[in-house]
Amino acid sequence: MMGIPEKKCELLWFVLMCWKCKRRMMEVGVDEVLNNGEDDGFGEEEFKKKVGVEEVVSLTDSKLMALRSASLLLIPIFLIGIVSAHTSTPKNVQAAVRAKWFGTPLLLEAGELLSKEEPDFFWNFIYAWLHADHSDAHSHSAKSCVNKILQHSRPLLREPLASLFEFSLILRSASPSLVLYRQLAQDSLSSHGHAEITGVDALNLGASLQSPGGKCCWVDTGDTLFFHVSELLTWLQTPQNQVGGSIQGPQVFDFDHVHFDSSVGSPVAILYGALGTVCFKEFHTALVGAAKEGKVNYILRPVLPGGCETNFGHCGSIGASESVNLGGYGVELVFKNMEYKAMDDSMTLEDPRTDDLSQEVRGFIFSKILERKPELTNEIMTFRDYLLSSTVSDTLDVWELKGIARIVRASDPLQSMQDINQNFPNIVSSLSRMKLDDSVQDEIMANQRMIPPGKSLMAINGALVNVEDNMQLTKGDLGQRYGNLPECRRGNGKKREQRGGVIDYTGRRNSSSGKGVQVVFQFAILDLLLADQFSKLKIPSSVVRKLLSTLPPSESSMFRVDFRTTQVHYLNNLEEDAKYKRWRSNLNEILMPVFPGQLRHIRKNLFHAVFVLDPATTCALESIDMIISLYESDFPVRFGIVLYSSKYILQLENYSAKEDRDKFEDISDMIIRLFSYIKGNHNTQLAFEFLSNVNKLRTESDDGHLEQHHVEGAFVETILPKVKSPPQEILVKLEKDPELKKLSQESSMLAFKLGLSKTDCSLLMNGLVIDPTEDALLNALNDETQRIQEQVYFGQIKAHTDVLAKFLSEAGIQRYNPRIISDTKPRFISLSAFLFGEESILNDIEYLHSPGTMDDLKPVTHLLAVDITSGIGLHLLHQGLNYLREGSKDARIGLLFSSNWSTSSLSLLFVKVFEITSSSYSHKNNVLDFLDQLCLLYKQKYFLAPAVEVEGTQTFIDKVCELAEVNGLPSEGYRSALLKFSADEVRRHLNKVGIFLHRLLGSESDVNAVFTNGRVTYPIDESTFLSADLLLLESIEFKQRTKHILEIIEEVKWQHVDPDMLTSKFISNILMAVSSSMATRERSSESARFEILNDKHR
Known part of the structure; x- marks a missing residue:
């Protein structure tokens, strides 16, 4: 995490991790005793069967005896292995949940981790390992093998990525990827009749891939499997295979390792094998050479079949023979002493602390106080009851403060925090004798005043991480990743009326430890990867910190199409038309309450509804009737239309719009020209009436299909009362009018540039693209009203403000493309x-x-x-x-x-x-x-x-x-x-x-x-x-x-x-x-x- 000291980051994380565990232990107390469980009738095998894991650590008598001072035991889930006790008096019990799949080699996992950082690192690591000297006699222990793997990996990475790489390798986070390759290898063999499967489970995770015929490597070309390098070389020398054949090659996935010298159009050759085997080196060398010559598209899927562990060095098989521990997932074990005794409950026992007033309560001996002030008996007893009820919680507060003070003063804060979290009963005595520092208490109290009660904050480079959302692991998550674990609920254990313990087991998420570590690790490693990339770009470290700490501006999904041109034909103007002169012009009217569904009639152009239509379509003509209906109903919206010809736009797309014809090219073009003529020579209302008449004649026809004579009839019907010369003669003259043709083309060009010509009808509400329906218009009107109300209230919109211009200047775009502007998050790649x-x-x-x-x-x-x-x-x-x-x-x-x-x-x-x-x-x-x-x-x-x-x-x-x-x-x-x-x-x-x-x-x-x-x-x-x-x-x-x-x-x-x-x-x-x-x-x-x-x- 950039800009934060390493120890302080770890300290912050473990503080978040430990307190819930410790609070539960304090609430229970330390007076109950754990039983050995020698004869409880509930053994390890039954436990494994019910919990659903392959193996758990046996709880020996010596371990349980060391825990007799605790009544509640939370078993921490470690991220690697099962840690054995190395001392004679172990202080805790550790358990691990293991994966259902067979182990995977650490050597192959290292390659997968490097590939995630950069694909070329994967191939560079293979090259370095193949050309290294592995004859040293010291590489026989697991620790030395891990160090050897790290020695070949670290030169490819820089700090702090090198340290995170080691941590990732220990977490075995790349093991699932190798299991996926193992399943693909199984499919490859089964498709050619070579598969042998043992130990298959429902999800095929536990399938043990056996080497076919003792072969540890093979190449799959889709139609053939090659188990010998000589066969592969013969196939590579065949001319028809160099250009691809008719047989379809094997499927390639985006997670596959494609060699950087491969030819994309060449035949696919997939190598299944493990780095370190003799056959792998032979196949790899042949395929790399063929890839450089453009003969194949070389893909490697790392797989180690069963029985091949003995064919190469010990380091190559480290991890393959052991089950993989699931880091961050486990079972919480609760041990209780459940002895039952026959008792006479006819008499109610009373709390001796309640009746014995001579006992000290929070420093007060109430028997002495009552002797001195008998007239205040009620008040004194009320005060005593309050102290008794608050004892536990207040004591816990003191414990927490002392615990924090112990941590911050320790030479090794992390070790101290781990002891408090996992071995709290053992340090209770020393913690109780510790004197609380007032400065620590004052600092905590001051910080609590700045943070809401019960709120936990975590930030990486300034950005808040939602602890609750990111650290909780549901049972569904666990099932999706590792198969279904049985649900274990409290009280399923068997109770015996004899001396013995009962295990009350609960299958729960361990969100405060393992899962949280993984979440923080994922967030941190991403920022560290970015920091490493930026440093390679020669960006100074101070600037890198600033970049990683900078929050991007909030992404707004509200884009408004800027349609402001003269090609928009408005039907009305609320600010100028005499029809609206009785409406109030005070903008504050929009803040006044109204009945639900009631519209506010304000003499301001606050809402612009512009329809983009092809007038020859049924949708467009029906929209015209809707516009006129809403206009006549005094709808407080300014209506407008943009008309276009789909045929003309098609010519634009095909680069063939250079034809110079005077006659009407299509019905849409004809309607646009006639509409422009009526608007220019008469008025806009009459032009809209012409469009309505076109739709009326269309609906009155037998088939409801629009034809040219419908347009001509509507034109004659519309202008006949307004002109002296016959409308038919005017219609003939208009066919040769170049000005009307220009207006028609400009109107169509506008719809084309706005990107709205691919739909027959579309509607812009103050620039927002919505469906051209009345319901959508009403919903958009309500949404816009709320936005305008907010800005009017805060003074951002005033009486003289042009609302449309303001909205379009803030979020206006020149073109609408649903591929670019959509509700789904776009895909990004790092370059x-x-x-x-x-x-x-x-x-x-x-x-x-x-x-x-x-x-x-x-x-x-x-x-x-x-x-x-x-x-x-x-x-x-x-x-x-x-x-x-x-x-x-x-x-x-x-x-x-x-x-x-x-x-x-x-x-x-x-x-x-x-x-x-x-x-x-x-x-x-x-x-x-x-x-x-x-x-x-x-x-x-x-x-x-x-x-x-x-x-x-x-x-x-x-x-x-x-x-x-x-x-x-x-x-x-x-x-x-x-x-x-x-x-x-x-x-x-x-x-x-x-x-x-x-x-x-x-x-x-x-x-x-x-x-x-x-x-x-x-x-x-x-x-x-x-x-x-x-x-x-x-x-x-x-x-x-x-x-x-x-x-x-x-x-x-x-x-x-x-x-x-x-x-x-x-x-x-x-x-x-x-x-x-x-x-x-x-x-x-x-x-x-x-x-x-x-x-x-x-």
Whole structure:
């Protein structure tokens, strides 16, 4: 935990962990005696059967005899092993709950843990272990083997991750992952008839995987299993297997270990084996060589079959022969003395303390007081009763204060805390003689005044951790993770009327110890991983602490579409229309109470309901009737519409909207033109009446289908009383009116840009997208009323405030895309790890910028993954170029081209042109125009053209040079570079990108995606994703997750960085890496300021 001393963190945690246990022991007292349980009729086997665990520690007589001074015993659950007593007088009893699955080797678990930190660490660890000298004679004990594993792992990690790695290894947290690989290995063998299973349970967790025919390693290619390296080499040399066959390969999962030299499009070869065996080294060497040659996609699943432990060194099998203890889970054992005696209950026994007034109670002898003040007998006895009732609780308070004082004064606070928590009866005597320090008591009392009673706070780097929610473990959680444990309730034990003890056992969660440690460990390790990544980016440690302690702004899911244009046709205006002149204009009226369901009629445009409609659809025409009905009912809402033609928008998407026809292109376009004419020459109310007449004629027809003669009839019916010339003649003239056509296209273009043209009807309530129904409108009206009431009450909205402008300026967006704006949390990936190392994929990227902004800092980075063999990929590339051409001062674009291994040379040449342009000429003014023209040339001449018509490479180079000259770029530079380009080099780079995308998305081909500062938008829909969506992503990510990081990074003093490296690209890379990493962690928006508490004693 950054910024907090290590011992103080541990102290805080154990304080939270111990007090509940100690309070229960004090409440029971120390006068009851534990029985040996020699003849209780309840043995270890029966206990194991009822509790549902494989093994528990036997409670020997010597151990129980040491606990006779306690009446309640809480058995702590340790995170590793069963700890035996090493002294002659053990002080406690320890138990462990063991997993149902067979043990897993620590060596393989170490690889899994390293893989979680970085995939390359897994393969580097294998390389280091295979090439290390294992001939030393000292690696025979378990401790020395663990140290040897740590010795090979630590060079890959830095502190404090190296220490956490050791802790994770001891916790055996990677064991379930190896069990999963063991199950996959079982499936691999069973699908080919080689499986032998022993000891199977209901969940198949206890299945012992036996080596098939004594073989410890094998390779699965989907249709064949290879148990010998010679067979594998023969298969690799077969030509048809190098390009993939018709047989479907084995399924690959996102958690699989894919070798970094593998070719994504090559046949899959999965190696099942364990590091350390002789066969593993042989298979691994052969598959790595084949992967480097592009022959296979090498995947490793670490598995040690039964019977193979003797085939390699002792260190390789450490942990495999032992059951795995479940860290943090256990059974609470309560031992009680349950002797029964025959007693005469005819007389009621009285408490001697109550009747004997000569006994001292809290320092008072009440018999003496009563002798001196007999007239105050009632008051004195009342006071005595109060002291008797408060004795236990007050005594506990003193015990707690003394316990804390003992801890803070101890040379080893953690050991002292453990003794108090687990061996409290043994230290009661010394604790009772301890004098309480007043300063400790004063400090505790002062802190209690700052914290609510009964409240426990835990914060990691300033962010509060909900102790109750995160530390409780339900029975369902335990069952889901480790199988169902039987429910054990108090009172199930058998009671005997003879001398002997009864075990009252309860299967409970141990939330205060093991589970809590795991929760804190998970939160802490995440922050430590981030700190390690940030330090590799050369960020100063003080800035790292500030970043980890910074709380992101609260994410608002309320986005309002900014529709304010002249293409919105309003039916009414509450502030100006004479219809509403009798309404009150005082804004405070919205605060007045009304009856439920009653609307407030205020002469202010507080609510704007704008419908976006295709007028040729049934939904749109019915919405028009609803608008008119609500308008006539004096609904306190300003109504408006935006009309569009779906046919025209389809032409826009297909780049074919250049047709210049004067006649009505479709019914929607016809209605929009006629509506615009009536509104411009008459009034808006008459134009809405025209739309209502269209719907009336449609409903009166036989089939209810809208046709052109319905529109013409509605037009004639509407304007006939208003004009002198025949409406039919006006209709003919309007067909050739270019101004009306322009208005129609502008209206459709607005709906297209807003992203609302994919639905026939949509409704914007003050910019919020809702369903176009009356019920949804009423619900939205009530919600908006509450928001406006709150802001009016606090003075944020006043009489002169434009409510719509205020709302849209605070949360307005220019486009609506449900893929980007939704209630579900978006997916994020950390990009920090892909910036380390010279061969990192992100270090090879040269970014494209809007004209004139190349040297500016870019807080937002879009990475476009483009498959050049797909139409969607070319569409995404075209939209990315348009996005930069439209101008973006705060963002840049990086291109990640990918394709399969059989991509044509012309496609590879196309990628090479982009690489040359972005690396050498991205600062030129017309570079974006050149690349856009290149995309159009490639798509029309080479991508869509039949194979027989595709021109040669030289012709393509000539056309590229011609485009370069037209746009002011050096054509000779392109020609010389393109004539020297290596197709194999480009293919290797594309394969490298394919592996990178496979790690992130799990897809092997046809990957078209957008990564915006780590936010994943995938898959891409060609018909809905436009350049405006990139602008939408930029706006959202900058406001919600990048702006506060930018403010910190801008203040950094880069003291240990070469000044030549401090370029805008370097800082932009830092922002991309930090913002993507910060977005991946789950962090509470609530913080705690512990600096206001007294911390003298800690």
